[in-house]
Amino acid sequence: MTDRPGLSRHPGLSRRSVLLGGAGASLTIASPFVHVTPARADKGEIVVAGWGGSRTTAMREVMFTPFEKATGIRVRDDGPPEAAKVKAMVDSGNVTWDILDTDIPAILAMVNAKLLEPIDYSKLDKARLGKIPPVLHHPYGLGHLIYSFNIVYNTKAYPNGTQPKTWADVWDGVKFKGARSFPFRGGLSPQLEFAAIADGVPADKVYPLDIERAWASHDKLRPLVTKWYANHAEAIQLLSSGEIDICCTIGPRGLVAKKDGAPIDVEFAGGKLAPDNWAIVKGARNAEAVYQFLNFVIDGKVQAELAKRIPYGPSSQDAFAHLSEAEAKQLNTSPDNLAKQFWTDIDWWGKTAENGKTNNENQIERYARWMVKRG
Amino acid sequence: MTLVAASAVPSAKATRAWRARPGLMIAGALAFCAIVYLLPMLSLFGWAFQGPAGTGASLAQLSRLIGDDTYHYAFFTTFKIAAITTLICALIGYPYAYLMATTGPRLAMLLTAAVMIPFWTSVLARSLAWMILLGRKGIVNEWLTGWGLLERPAALLFNSIGVQIGMVHVLLPFMVLPIWSILSRLDPGLPRAARSLGASPAAAFIHVTLPLSLPGLAAGATLVFMFAIGFYITPALLGGPNDLTIASLIEMVVRDLLDWPFGAMLSLALLGLVALVFACGAAFAGAGRIAGMEGR
Numbered sequence: 001m002t003d004r005p006g007l008s009r010h011p012g013l014s015r016r017s018v019l020l021g022g023a024g025a026s027l028t029i030a031s032p033f034v035h036v037t038p039a040r041a042d043k044g045e046i047v048v049a050g051w052g053g054s055r056t057t058a059m060r061e062v063m064f065t066p067f068e069k070a071t072g073i074r075v076r077d078d079g080p081p082e083a084a085k086v087k088a089m090v091d092s093g094n095v096t097w098d099i100l101d102t103d104i105p106a107i108l109a110m111v112n113a114k115l116l117e118p119i120d121y122s123k124l125d126k127a128r129l130g131k132i133p134p135v136l137h138h139p140y141g142l143g144h145l146i147y148s149f150n151i152v153y154n155t156k157a158y159p160n161g162t163q164p165k166t167w168a169d170v171w172d173g174v175k176f177k178g179a180r181s182f183p184f185r186g187g188l189s190p191q192l193e194f195a196a197i198a199d200g201v202p203a204d205k206v207y208p209l210d211i212e213r214a215w216a217s218h219d220k221l222r223p224l225v226t227k228w229y230a231n232h233a234e235a236i237q238l239l240s241s242g243e244i245d246i247c248c249t250i251g252p253r254g255l256v257a258k259k260d261g262a263p264i265d266v267e268f269a270g271g272k273l274a275p276d277n278w279a280i281v282k283g284a285r286n287a288e289a290v291y292q293f294l295n296f297v298i299d300g301k302v303q304a305e306l307a308k309r310i311p312y313g314p315s316s317q318d319a320f321a322h323l324s325e326a327e328a329k330q331l332n333t334s335p336d337n338l339a340k341q342f343w344t345d346i347d348w349w350g351k352t353a354e355n356g357k358t359n360n361e362n363q364i365e366r367y368a369r370w371m372v373k374r375g
Numbered sequence: 376m377t378l379v380a381a382s383a384v385p386s387a388k389a390t391r392a393w394r395a396r397p398g399l400m401i402a403g404a405l406a407f408c409a410i411v412y413l414l415p416m417l418s419l420f421g422w423a424f425q426g427p428a429g430t431g432a433s434l435a436q437l438s439r440l441i442g443d444d445t446y447h448y449a450f451f452t453t454f455k456i457a458a459i460t461t462l463i464c465a466l467i468g469y470p471y472a473y474l475m476a477t478t479g480p481r482l483a484m485l486l487t488a489a490v491m492i493p494f495w496t497s498v499l500a501r502s503l504a505w506m507i508l509l510g511r512k513g514i515v516n517e518w519l520t521g522w523g524l525l526e527r528p529a530a531l532l533f534n535s536i537g538v539q540i541g542m543v544h545v546l547l548p549f550m551v552l553p554i555w556s557i558l559s560r561l562d563p564g565l566p567r568a569a570r571s572l573g574a575s576p577a578a579a580f581i582h583v584t585l586p587l588s589l590p591g592l593a594a595g596a597t598l599v600f601m602f603a604i605g606f607y608i609t610p611a612l613l614g615g616p617n618d619l620t621i622a623s624l625i626e627m628v629v630r631d632l633l634d635w636p637f638g639a640m641l642s643l644a645l646l647g648l649v650a651l652v653f654a655c656g657a658a659f660a661g662a663g664r665i666a667g668m669e670g671r
Contacts, residue, residue: 084630109633179511185611185623187631222616227533230611243510243532356427361632368624369445371616372452 043072044289049081049281050101058309059101067296073289083109090115090282098284099293103276105187107141108350108360110279116140117280123291128298131318135343136275143275144298145306146313148332148341149191150251150271152235154178155263157245167270170246171198171217173224178245181238182221184228189349189360190218190367191248193272193342203270207345211363215370228371239264251332255311268332271341275315307331422639436640446624446641450648453620456535456610457603460542461550464599465592467543468550472591475551476558494548502612505541506532509613537613545609546602550595557591558584597656604649621645 048064050056056077064075081100087110089095110116118139121129129137136143151170153163157178164176182191192214193206199217201210226244229235235249240262254266278294280287296302300318307314307323313333314320320328320335328334332341349360426433440446475486493501508514509531516528531537561584569579607622621641629638 082630083633087633087635105631109631113633184616185627187627228616234612237506241507241510242512243506364627364631365445368619368627369443372445372448372619 043074044286045074045076046098046284046286046289046293047076047078047096048099048101048293049079049097050077051081052077052079055310058306062302062305062309063297066302067293070296071289071292073286073292075293081106083113083115086110086115086281087113093283095281095283095285097281098286098290100279100281101145101276102141102279103147104138104141104274104344104346104349105189105360105364107138107277107279108346108358111140111350112358112361115282117282117284119278119280119294120291123295124298125295128295128300128316128318131300131316132298133315133317133343135346136277136315138277138346141275141277141279142294142298143277143315144303145276146273146315146333147276148251148268148271148273148313149194149248150254150332150341151267151269152239152247152249152251152254153265153267154239154242154245155265156242163265163267164246165267165269167194167198168200170194170248171221171224176246179226179243180221180224181227181229181235181244181247181249182225183230183232183235183249184367184371185230187364189363190370191272192218192363193344194248194270195221197270203342206342207348209348209359215366218370236262236264252310252312255330259311268337269340271332271337272344273313273332273338273341274344276312313337419639419642422636423643425636427634427636436637439637440640440644446621449619449621449624450644452618453604453622453645454648454652456538456542456606456618456620457600459535459539460546460603461596461600463539463543464547464550465596468547468595469554469592471547472551472554472558475555476561490548490551493544498545499608501545502541502609505537505544505613509537509540532613533615535614535618537615538610538618541609541613542603542606545606546599549598549602553594553598554588554591557588561587593656597653600652600656601649604645 048059050059056079060075060077064077067073068075078097079101081097081102083102083106086097086100089097107116119142121137124142132143151164151167155163158164164170164172169176170180184190192209192211195214195217196206196209197203198221199213201213227238229238229247229249232250232253235247236253236257238244239247239249239254240257242263251266251268251271254264257264258266278297280290284290298316300314300316300320301322303314303316304319304322306312307319308327311330313331315333317333317335323331329336331337349358349363351359353359353362355362423436424432424434426435471486471490475483478486506513510516511528511532513532515531516525519525520528531540565587566579566583569583570576574582605622606620607626610618610620611623625638625641625645628634628641
């Protein structure tokens, strides 16, 4: 080896030190789940892990910034709140998220893996909590923003109210010839409730689910489905391009597309409501600030402001006192729309079956099995 | 940090020692590889041989893998898709590379650009573009029905046709480039010599050019096959229920079911199967090269 004097101009910096430093830096980069610990200000800081995009922008505007002004506690957003990331954080003892904004299947998986802190409901404002339906008071998650699986359709294929209006219609390939799309993968459970309802089970008697009856009905859906979609954005894209006509997907997403001018509309009848929840990560360091934040954001007025920006239903019925009739009509939790739909039974999906796994886990796995074997 | 600080003042003696032992530098690189590649692999092994819910060493994951044929179907589908993709890539890629290697510089440049430019575009963007092109109301079907070639739109999407079109498009460069690199360095005098000794053009190609280019073909096929095995986005977007790959199921197990031990077992099984295929491929390519040299 020849000596190359030009390599390092710094007399104190040998090649070896550069190499060692480089190796150290690479190590840091190489571990994807190592998060830089945020500096916490005197008043404290909480980190809310959410889904980003327009949703986080709206939350920052109506929740995070007003909360910071009111309390002096800084709110940092991060995400996406994937269960696998939370698991890596908790397992490594390096928890940097405090609050998650996520759905029930993810919460159930995290509860099973002991990654969440139970919510202490005695620390929450009684009056505000009372406006939120009790079905949304899960021990590990408080429902705040409601999504729903609905019949979302292309208005060119079904103009002037000719769309399928019940799940039996969606299952009827003779009366409605259009191409269907249903969700599969991406952590989504099979839509067994709709299968049962299409087979004649009344919506208020769906739970406890007759699993075998539902799967038998699901078999009949199979030839009608053109695409088993893997993520909701894909579903909306397929609908607006006319590639499919009828889709079982998130109604509020359909409404966002409709607002943007896509030929899409949503049939609320028969829809299945489910909450996105505030959940607390195990080992969250600033418990007091966390509850201050939760009390702030479950206020009906704050939720109403959020609903004006993103068309997901507010969980607090008090929110509708702050919304116009036209605004309420587009939301899945307005009193009218609420009456047409039913709530996902969180307890049923979270119940542990004989094999030690939850119904949710078992049915997700069975969904893959069903998909692979009946092809 | 103390290591860096201690070595910050280099003495003449230290520099000499450094120069005398270049092995130290190699050791550093090896240590880096060990930490970044070997340790995670070992921990994958550790996960895979754990019982359910992280209980002690056990073969529970292995027996679950052996017992559940859902995953066998997915492995089979994955290897089937990869094999078909490799075959189609070889059938299209070889003539293409041959033309690239034998034609004039201008056309060769154009052909190279045609392969390389899509190569620099994201796989996701290309898969989405195929969705627009191949759809029921996509351009391809509009043309086919517009010209009266078809009465109704053909099902080009959400089935294995869509998957193959998307995957061949993405992976073709990995077949073309290795073959081209061998063919372009081939002595043009060799096939010419065969011709002058009375061989027909076809015979000259089959007995001289093809055997000599087999290593390129083997390298291309290995690359395409390996990438195809791990493909995830394209089959998920363009495929139907019969195109569910093992990568999709690993994602489901790791991300949705949070069953990391079983996810690790699936990953190891995939790794083992790929290693097996690679070993077979290497043996075959080796044999091919030996045959080629004997021919020379």
